Amino acid sequence: MNITVLGAGAWGTALAVQAASRHPTCLWGRDAAQIASLQAERCNQRYLPGVALPTALQLQSDLDAALAHAAGGLVIIGTPMAGLAPMLQALPANLPALWLCKGFQADTAALGHELARTWRPQAPAGVLSGPSFALEVARGQPTALVAASDDAALCQLAVQAFHGDSLRIYTSTDPVGVEVGGAVKNVLAIATGIADGLQLGLNARAALITRGLAEMARLGVALGGRSDTFMGLSGLGDLVLTATGDLSRNRRVGLLLAAGKPLPQILQELGHVAEGVYSAGMVLRRAQAAGIEMPITATVVEVLEGRLSAPTAVAVLMGRGAKAEAEG
Numbered sequence: 001m002n003i004t005v006l007g008a009g010a011w012g013t014a015l016a017v018q019a020a021s022r023h024p025t026c027l028w029g030r031d032a033a034q035i036a037s038l039q040a041e042r043c044n045q046r047y048l049p050g051v052a053l054p055t056a057l058q059l060q061s062d063l064d065a066a067l068a069h070a071a072g073g074l075v076i077i078g079t080p081m082a083g084l085a086p087m088l089q090a091l092p093a094n095l096p097a098l099w100l101c102k103g104f105q106a107d108t109a110a111l112g113h114e115l116a117r118t119w120r121p122q123a124p125a126g127v128l129s130g131p132s133f134a135l136e137v138a139r140g141q142p143t144a145l146v147a148a149s150d151d152a153a154l155c156q157l158a159v160q161a162f163h164g165d166s167l168r169i170y171t172s173t174d175p176v177g178v179e180v181g182g183a184v185k186n187v188l189a190i191a192t193g194i195a196d197g198l199q200l201g202l203n204a205r206a207a208l209i210t211r212g213l214a215e216m217a218r219l220g221v222a223l224g225g226r227s228d229t230f231m232g233l234s235g236l237g238d239l240v241l242t243a244t245g246d247l248s249r250n251r252r253v254g255l256l257l258a259a260g261k262p263l264p265q266i267l268q269e270l271g272h273v274a275e276g277v278y279s280a281g282m283v284l285r286r287a288q289a290a291g292i293e294m295p296i297t298a299t300v301v302e303v304l305e306g307r308l309s310a311p312t313a314v315a316v317l318m319g320r321g322a323k324a325e326a327e328g
Contacts, residue, residue, distance in 0.1 A: 002026075002073035003161055004066045006087055008034060008059075010047035010134035010272070011100050012078025017048075017138050018167055020057040023073075027059055028066035035061040047272070051138040063090060070095060074157050076128070080273045081105060084112055088119040096124040096154050098147060102182030102238075103275040104282035111179045111223075124154040127175050128162075129182045130233040131241035133248075137167065144168040146233045148178035170233060177225025181216060181235040184297070185242050186250045186276030187283055188212035191300050192243035193254020194310045208296065209243050214328060215294040219283070222290040250276040257303060258310045280304055293328050295320060 001023050005016040008029030016027040029035045038044055042053045053059075060066040067075070067090070074096050077087045081103035091097055097120075099112050110118075116125040126149025137143050147158035147169055155171035163169040172178055191212065195204045216239070217230040229235055242248045253274050256266045267277065280301050287294045299317055302308040308316065 001157070001160060002070055003076065004028060004070035004073070005076045005078050006063075006066065007078030007080075007083070007100075008038065008044065008047075009078060009080075010044075011132075011137075012076070013044045013048055013053075014051075014134040014138035015076055015078065015100070015128075015162070016057055017051065017054060018140075018164075019076075019161055020054040022164065023161060024069070025057055026066050026069040027057060028063060029059075029061055030063075032061040035059050048135060048138050051135070067092060067095070074098070074161055076100065076161075081112075081275060081279065085115050085119060088116055088125075091120065091123070093120070094123055096151075096157055098126050098128045098149075098154070098158055100128055101275070102129060102179070102186060103279035104183055104286065106278055106282065109282040109285045111176070111183065113175045113179060124151040125149065126151065126154050126158075127179050127182070128158055128169075129178050129238065130170075131237040133241070133245060135247060140166040142166055142168075144170065144233055144237075146170045146172050146178055148172035148175040148234070150175065172229065172232075172234075174226045174229045176223055177220045177229030178234040180220035180223060180225050181230055181238060183275075183279050184212075184216040184219060184283055185235075185239040186274070187280045187297050187300050188216070188239060188276075189242040189248055189250035190254040190257070190274075190276045190280070190304070191296050193248075193251040193256075194258045194300075194303065194313065195254075196251075197255040197258025198310060198314065200314065205244070209239060212243075212296050213239055215287075215292075215296055218292050218328065219287050219290065219294060222292050223286065249274040253277060260310075263304060263306070276300075277304060295328075 004026045019025040077099040081101040130145035147155045159169045299313045
């Protein structure tokens with residue numbers, strides 16, 4: 001099976017490295033200079049330093065050539081959320097595609113499956129998600145992901161493409177739940193980073209993760225996802241990883257906000273996309289439209305938009321009235 005990965009960032013490169021050991025694989029990047037550097041060094045020094053690119057991995061900056069490579073095979077879209085719609089529009093009509101990005105589109109608050117329904121309503125499409133840091137995947141450290149789509153054949157293509165000794169691929173028929181989990185956990189990781197940065201303790205971290213999971217599930221079910229999905233890899237699994245792992249960019253944003261750094265400086269220092277920063281407002285927008293209360297998410301938005309300081313945000317959350325746990 002021929003595989004083309006669109007997007008030569010950390011995650012796209014990591015999956016391309018994995019796929020190239022078993023299938024003819026092409027990694028595409030829009031920056032010709034970056035691709036030339038990858039070709040010369042056989043390493044993506046900016047995103048995955050120290051990880052060698054397999055000699056069999058093809059590198060390409062010509063989109064048409066990269067898509068031609070995938071004919072009869074599979075495309076993996078590894079761009080940030082902002083690049084998903086343009087990539088979907090660029091694909092040939094019936095080429096199966098899975099995306100890796102986690103979030104809501106900034107201007108429409110749409111999830112990936114909603115964008116695919118608009119731009120490629122008849123084509124096989126879905127999401128590949130789960131608790132995964134790109135560096136560990138690239139190194140071949142054990143990882144489990146979930147491929148979610150309404151198209152069962154596409155899920156099996158994902159298994160054929162990536163399932164192996166170090167990477168397990170589970171399948172799901174709930175792309176809505178999988179996408180909501182992937183989007184909301186980034187926002188909750190910022191909240192947990194703030195709590196850890198303020199040294200509030202492990203009790204606070206556990207409370208944020210648990211109550212954050214409840215927020216995630218409420219929104220996901222309201223948007224059409226299944227409640228059991230949020231106890232799986234793309235829900236609880238990805239939330240725990242992103243909220244506690246030192247490789248998490250979203251957690252890092254929270255830590256730096258707690259230290260009093262302004263958001264523009266944080267994003268400049270980070271050097272990578274932290275999707276939670278861009279999707280937090282969209283998560284809240286979808287929740288409000290659905291009549292879902294998400295107090296942790298709402299407070300993170302207040303901090304990101306400069307209306308609350310990190311310490312004040314904690315006071316706001318702790319000052320909420322008592323409720324039954326099931327009520328939120």
